Each structure stands twice: as C-alpha cells, then as structure tokens.
Amino acid sequence: MSELSFFRSLQNAMDAQSSDIWSMVRDTRVDGYRLRFGEVTATELSLYRLRRFWSKLVYIDTNEPNESATGADWEWLIGHDDQWVQIRVQAKIVNRTGSFSELGHPRHARRQQMDTLIDPPAEDVACRWMPLYVFYSSEPPAPLATLQTDPRRGCSAQLARHVRDVYGPDHNGRATLLAHKHLANSVPWSQIFGGLVNRLAAGESLSSIVKSLATQKFPADAHNIDDFWDPQVSGGICSGETPGYIQAITDRRVDEFEESRVSSLRVNTSPEAAGPESADFTNQAPRGADAGPVRDTTPPPLEGLPFIYDEFPSLPSRNIVVDRPASTLSLPNFVTLVDIDRMPPAQDGPL
Numbered sequence: 395m396s397e398l399s400f401f402r403s404l405q406n407a408m409d410a411q412s413s414d415i416w417s418m419v420r421d422t423r424v425d426g427y428r429l430r431f432g433e434v435t436a437t438e439l440s441l442y443r444l445r446r447f448w449s450k451l452v453y454i455d456t457n458e459p460n461e462s463a464t465g466a467d468w469e470w471l472i473g474h475d476d477q478w479v480q481i482r483v484q485a486k487i488v489n490r491t492g493s494f495s496e497l498g499h500p501r502h503a504r505r506q507q508m509d510t511l512i513d514p515p516a517e518d519v520a521c522r523w524m525p526l527y528v529f530y531s532s533e534p535p536a537p538l539a540t541l542q543t544d545p546r547r548g549c550s551a552q553l554a555r556h557v558r559d560v561y562g563p564d565h566n567g568r569a570t571l572l573a574h575k576h577l578a579n580s581v582p583w584s585q586i587f588g589g590l591v592n593r594l595a596a597g598e599s600l601s602s603i604v605k606s607l608a609t610q611k612f613p614a615d616a617h618n619i620d621d622f623w624d625p626q627v628s629g630g631i632c633s634g635e636t637p638g639y640i641q642a643i644t645d646r647r648v649d650e651f652e653e654s655r656v657s658s659l660r661v662n663t664s665p666e667a668a669g670p671e672s673a674d675f676t677n678q679a680p681r682g683a684d685a686g687p688v689r690d691t692t693p694p695p696l697e698g699l700p701f702i703y704d705e706f707p708s709l710p711s712r713n714i715v716v717d718r719p720a721s722t723l724s725l726p727n728f729v730t731l732v733d734i735d736r737m738p739p740a741q742d743g744p745l
Contacts, residue, residue, distance in 0.1 A: 398594040400737060401587050404447045408584035409546050411443040416548030420532035423490045433487040433496070436530045437467050440549070441728070448730040449738050452643050453658040453709065456720045465510045465518070465724030466525070471643070474601065474734040476636055477608040478644070480523035481586065481622070482726060484511050484554065487530040492537065493571040494529065497561060508561065512554050514724030520640065521632040522607045524622045525554035528583050529576060536573040546582040555614060581619060589623030600734050609633065642714045643729060650710035658711040659729075663720040 395403070415436055422431040445451075448470075466482035473479055484507065486494045498506065511525045529550045533543055560576055562569050570576075581588075593603050606625040613629035621627040635641075642659055651657045716723065 395737075395739060397600045397737065398591065400447070401591050401594060404444070405584040405587055405591065407444055407447065408549065408586075409582065411440050412548035412582060412584070413545035414443075414548070415440070415530050416532045416545040419488060419530055419548065420534070423488065423532070423535050431487075433467075433485045433530060436487055437485050441468070441730070444730070446738060447732070449655070449733040449736040450643070450729075450731040451656045452729045452731065453656075454639070454661060454725050454727060454729065455658055455711075456661045456663055456723070456725075465514050466726040468728050468730060469726040470732065471520075471640065471729050472600075472732040472734075473604045473608065477604050478520050478522075478636065478640060479604055479607050479622075480520040480640075482511060482519075482523065482525045483528050483551075484508070484526070485528045485530060488532070488536050488573045490535055492535040492573045494573055494576060495571055497557070497571050497576070498569050508554065508558050510724050512558060515722065516634065518637055518639075518724045520637065521609055521634065522612055522622075524612050524616075524619070526586065526619070527552050527554050527557045527576075529573070529580065531573055531577065536577060544582070546584065547577070547580075549583040550577055550580040551583040551586050551619060552576065552580040553616065553619060586619055589620035592620075593623060604734065638714055638716065639725060642712050643731065644733070645712075649712070651712045654710040656709060658709040660711055660713040661720075661723070661725065662713060662715045663723065664716075664718055666719045666721060 418429075418431055418436070421427045422429050441451075467485050468483055470481040470483075471478055472481075486497050489495045497508070529552065530548065531550065532548060556579070557576055560570055590600075590603065594600065603623070607623070609631055610625050611629035611632050612622055613627065616622070616627055636644075639659060639661060646652065
C-alpha cells in the first residue's frame with residue numbers, strides 16, 4: 395500500500411468511527427440508553443477502530459499513579475530516525491445539555507488540564523508538535539446549525555489554543571462550556587491529516603514531508619489544523635534534543651519491547667515535594683453539609699459470566715528515569731507510532 399493510500403484509508407476509518415460515535419452519543423444523551431458512555435470509552439473504542447493504522451502502540455505509565463502526569467489522552471508520532479512530528483490530543487464528550495462540562499477539568503491544584511496540554515515543558519515535546527481537542531458529539535444535544543447533521547462530526551477537531559481562547563482567559567467563573575461555541579470552526583477529525591494527504595497526493599514522500607517539518611516550530615498563532623503540514627507556517631528553527639520518552643520508544647535495540655506491536659513505557663520520576671500541589675486528584679466534588687451519606691459506587695459483581703477481567707495483561711516494557719516530579723511532566727496516556735520505515739499494511743474494509 396502506498397503512503398497516500400495508507401493515510402486516505404486512515405481518514406476513511408476515522409470518518410466511519412465518527413459516525414459510530416455520533417450514534418452512540420445521541421443514543422446515550424437523547425434516546426435514553428443507560429450506558430456509561432464517556433470520553434474514556436469513546437477514546438478506547440476509537441483507538442481500537444484505528445488499530446491497523448500505527449506501527450506500534452505504547453502506553454505511558456509513571457511510578458506515581460495518583461499524580462496525573464498526562465498532558466493529553468493520546469498522541470500520534472509520525473516519522474523515523476531522529477525526525478518526528480507530534481500531534482497531541484485531549485478528548486471531551488458532550489453532555490445531555492449540550493455542553494462540554496469536563497473541559498475545565500483540573501490537572502492539580504494550580505494548573506488546568508488545558509494549560510498542561512497547550513504549554514508543556516519544552517523537554518516533553520518534539521520540535522514540530524500540535525495540541526488539539528477532539529470533541530465527541532451529535533445533534534442533538536449539540537445544536538443543529540453547528541454540526542449540520544453530518545455524522546463525520548461525531549469526532550470534531552479544533553486547535554487547543556482556540557479552545558482555550560473560547561473557554562475564557564479567566565478560569566474562575568467565566569468559563570464557556572457550550573458545545574456550539576467550541577464546535578464552531580472545528581473540522582471532522584479525519585481532516586487532521588488533510589494537509590498531509592494533499593502533499594502526498596502532489597507527489598511528495600512521507601519522509602520528505604517529515605524532514606521539511608521536523609525542525610520547524612509550529613507557531614502558537616497558527617490559524618487552522620492544515621497549517622501544521624505547511625513548512626512555510628513556522629515559528630522558527632529549533633534544534634533541541636528529541637524528548638527522552640520518544641527516544642526510548644523509537645530506540646531500535648533488539649528486545650521484547652521492540653518486537654511487540656503493543657508495549658508500555660515506564661517513566662520513573664522524582665518524589666513529589668510536600669504541599670498542596672501533591673494532593674491526590676479526585677474528580678468528585680467536595681462534600682458539603684447537605685451532601686448526604688457517602689455511597690459505594692462500586693458496581694456489583696457480574697454473575698453468570700465464565701470469567702471476569704480484573705487486570706490487564708503485562709506488556710513488554712522499557713524504563714526511563716526523569717529527574718523531575720510527575721506533576722511537572724506533560725506526557726500522553728498512550729502513543730500511536732507511525733514509523734516510516736515500518737508502515738503497517740493497513741487496508742480498506744471492515745475493521
């Protein structure tokens with residue numbers, strides 16, 4: 395399969411997944427299906443749907459499981475050798491009232507999740523990288539005029555900096571969560587690769603495209619996602635080292651990690667300093683005087699099943715040491731690697 399056919403097939407798979415997400419969001423938000431369909435489930439289903447379109451999947455784990463070190467849900471890493479471009483994605487799902495209620499999700503005491511996504515430490519990102527939001531939605535509950543009843547908008551992409559601008563500069567009381575505000579000017583997520591496909595269709599190779607971009611910073615004031623694939627849209631030249639976790643993932647030394655298509659990277663960090671920022675994160679609101687008794691929300695055991703998965707199988711792994719606390723890192727939960735030298739034999743058809 396040619397590189398152009400590969401990415402066109404990826405776009406087709408992304409459009410098909412968007413249509414499925416559209417239906418599932420509408421069924422659960424509007425039509426009364428009592429399914430716990432949140433952004434984690436939607437992301438995991440999307441990862442599985444696109445499983446033919448990466449050469450390796452790497453889960454990122456830290457030695458501080460109670461401290462979020464994630465700056466994104468996932469990232470695409472495309473390139474080879476020491477030349478890589480990076481697309482980081484944070485996903486949010488619309489609620490029944492037509493809002494992205496979790497958009498202001500805190501990372502820890504002093505920093506919003508979106509700030510970690512948009513302004514990570516320089517040592518945690520490649521030179522050419524782009525932060526995005528992917529919004530899972532449907533019409534209804536999102537407004538008709540915004541999505542135009544296009545099921546490809548079940549997964550819509552928007553530059554993260556635009557999302558933060560709409561969300562509001564003051565994160566205390568003036569946040570904008572309405573779906574129609576954030577979906578305006580977004581694109582179907584398959585268009586993340588639209589600019590790349592255009593260059594491939596013009597006869598360029600994926601290697602030459604990545605080479606033209608790898609040392610060019612993607613400017614903060616870029617206007618649209620397609621600009622990411624245009625080397626003329628540049629914030630200057632950079633020459634820093636490839637982030638350590640990317641070096642660890644792409645190292646070609648022979649071991650089980652290298653040979654496995656699904657692996658994990660263990661990131662060992664420094665201990666957290668005592669203080670409010672080291673407090674464990676919870677997504678539950680504080681209990682007030684009228685909060686009532688605490689309920690055990692653990693689901694009851696399933697009966698009649700031959701087996702129950704209580705943990706994931708171990709994966710081939712590598713370890714790196716980072717001399718920083720986990721709270722200062724900005725890493726994705728997982729990386730989908732498209733290695734130019736090891737392009738997977740993706741194809742059209744049922745996934």
